[in-house]
Amino acid sequence: MSGARRGMIRRFDTRRSSLSLLSRAQPILAAVLTVMTIALAPVTPAQSETTRIQRVVSPGGIEAWLVHDTTLPLVAMEIGFIGGSAQDPADKPGVGSLTASLFDEGAGDLDARAFQDRMAEKAIELRFDASRDMVGGSLRTLSENIEPAFELLRLAVNAPRFDDEAVERIRQGQLAGLRRRLNDPSSLASLGWSARAFPNHPYGRPVSGTLESVPTITRADLAGFARRTMARDNLKIAVVGDISAEQLAPALDKIFGALPAKAELTPVPDVVPQGLGATEVKELDVPQTSVIFGGIGLKRNDPDFIPAFVLNHILGGSAFSSRLFKEVREKRGLAYSVYSHLAPLDHAALILGGTATKNDRTVESIDLIRAEYLKLLTDGPSQEELDDAKSYLIGSFALRFDSSAKVASQLLQIQIDNLGIDYIDVRNQLVGAVTLDDVKRVAARLRENPALLFSLVGKPTGLTANGG
Structure with a gap:
């Protein structure tokens, strides 16, 4: 670039x-x-x-x-x-x-x-x-x-x-x-x-x-x-x-005005991630193992995207209050940071996340991430977790507009996502309207295929290259 x-x-x-x-x-x-x-x-x-x-x-x-x-x-x-x-x-x-x-x-x-x-x-x-x-x-x-x-x-x-x-x-x-x-x-x-x-x-x-x-x-x-x-x-x-x-x-x-009227784009097929449930390992002689994980999420135009967005915040979207942060960092000290986010690409709907942990605690970390994800999809969040997530997401929305560059980027992204010119008006209302039943409905949808693919780079104890 x-x-x-x-x-x-x-x-x-x-x-x-x-x-x-x-x-x-x-x-x-x-x-x-x-x-x-x-x-x-x-x-x-x-x-x-x-x-x-x-x-x-x-x-x-x-x-x-x-x-x-x-x-x-x-x-x-x-x-x-x-x-x-x-x-x-x-x-x-x-x-x-x-x-x-x-x-x-x-x-x-x-x-x-x-x-x-x-x-x-x-x-x-x-x-x-x-x-x-x-x-x-x-x-x-x-x-x-x-x-x-x-x-x-x-x-x-x-x-x-x-x-x-x-x-x-x-x-x-x-x-x-x-x-x-x-x-x-x-x-x-x-x-x-x-x-x-x-x-x-x-x-x-x-x-x-x-x-x-x-x-x-x-x-x-x-x-x-x-x-x-x-x-x-x-x-x-x-x-x-x-x-x-x-x-x-x-x-x-x-x-x-002089650009061609129509692009000559090669069709890109919609796709779902493969290898779910697997753990891929690439060995690198470093003291920590870097971990990327992901599975099936929701596309941006899905009617349940906003409830899924709130659900993800509860899982790993907050630096201090998410379940992954509390379980992985606060309670066990396995990693300095751990996160997840929805990644709605044009042709794939994903939930992705990552962390980095000591080589000898990698297996413990990825087992815990799997367990917490499945637990959230099975039991759903508490009302308190939902209220906290909505409050944060509504209150922090203005930070997306704290520079002229960010404002222009947000306007562009709203167009790309086809959300409508009034989206800024209604976005917080959409988040505020999410109920516990909404997030549990989304959790049930994601539970239909909750498996995650893990990609590890380092020298994780107990795991070998190529997913051994």
């Missing part, structure tokens, strides 16, 4: 601020949180309209969601093209990741140096990356530089150069990251889990590729990936800051 050459790792809800001027953008939070806080509280219909999340449609039919705020002269834009590394050729994992990393490494008549210099001159931040189901981009700029910023974005998505020098430089950065990963137990455990759970499926292949595949990726592979996956019909856009709907609408056509 392009951020790797700067020694940074990007995650969807984390944004770097390489320019001090842009780092001072965070006070936009005051105005945005004012907007969002209205949405988080019980509101009258008149108040609900003041959330100001506007659906902006360009003359050419391109849609974006906008939160217009003039508190600071800054604009943040998040874009997402549905597809991601699941569109990599089966024999060349890593194409999508390498492609995304090169969008800001020269485009149009600007080579990599000229493109980066143009961004630096105008205090513009532009970055891209790929996940399993999406190619994403982030733009940050002062509103006075919105025209050159939008022009650079236009060039990046429409005319990436993929010059040899840039390709080789970013390729070597990606390979260096893959080599470092060979000694990272947590990364290896996660990769091992995916490979075992999804054999012969795009989700089983590493997003960043392998040491064998990345050197074989050609310029034609990169250009072909961009051409097939970047189109108007699979594009989602969110914008926050000092730009009006009247300014944004024509800009959308200028930036994205």
Whole structure:
């Protein structure tokens, strides 16, 4: 990824601020949180309209969601093209990741140096990356530089150069990251889990590729990936800051109007994880064993997703009050941290979790995780646990909007999940309405197949490589 050459790792809800001027953008939070806080509280219909999340449609039919705020002269834009590394050729994992990393490494008549210099001159931040189901981009700029910023974005998505020098430089950065990963137990455990759970499926292949595949990726592979996956019909856009709907609408056509009307995506089949009930072991000479576990969850569009979300919080979603934390850390001191979360991918519904523990206590730890999961699915939570979980989830929701970058990311994700433009208004109401019967109903559904697949990397006592 392009951020790797700067020694940074990007995650969807984390944004770097390489320019001090842009780092001072965070006070936009005051105005945005004012907007969002209205949405988080019980509101009258008149108040609900003041959330100001506007659906902006360009003359050419391109849609974006906008939160217009003039508190600071800054604009943040998040874009997402549905597809991601699941569109990599089966024999060349890593194409999508390498492609995304090169969008800001020269485009149009600007080579990599000229493109980066143009961004630096105008205090513009532009970055891209790929996940399993999406190619994403982030733009940050002062509103006075919105025209050159939008022009650079236009060039990046429409005319990436993929010059040899840039390709080789970013390729070597990606390979260096893959080599470092060979000694990272947590990364290896996660990769091992995916490979075992999804054999012969795009989700089983590493997003960043392998040491064998990345050197074989050609310029034609990169250009072909961009051409097939970047189109108007699979594009989602969110914008926050000092730009009006009247300014944004024509800009959308200028930036994205020349993209193909339809993406040429390879169909990705829905899949359920394989190997449930198994324990995969990869030996690595380290004092602790890293553990990734997972099983069948619920998709985001499932009517029971919110009750499942609450149920997971009780299991392992809280750093201090979850059952796994209490049983694994507080009572037995087996690990410093242990967690679980729902992972609704586009084509698979998962519950995932992880921990790290001493090699000689690994078996005890994974047996306890299995037992606590099954106990929760069998007996359900107590009313007190449910009330505590709902209170935390409702109260902490505002933290998802504590920066302009997070606001834009949330607006984008809500679009991707097809939750509706009023989701921020209703989300806490949905959580608050969850009853004990709801979570017990979800627990019963998950109990139909409660087995978990464990992927371990270390030297766990009593276990051998390949699940022995």
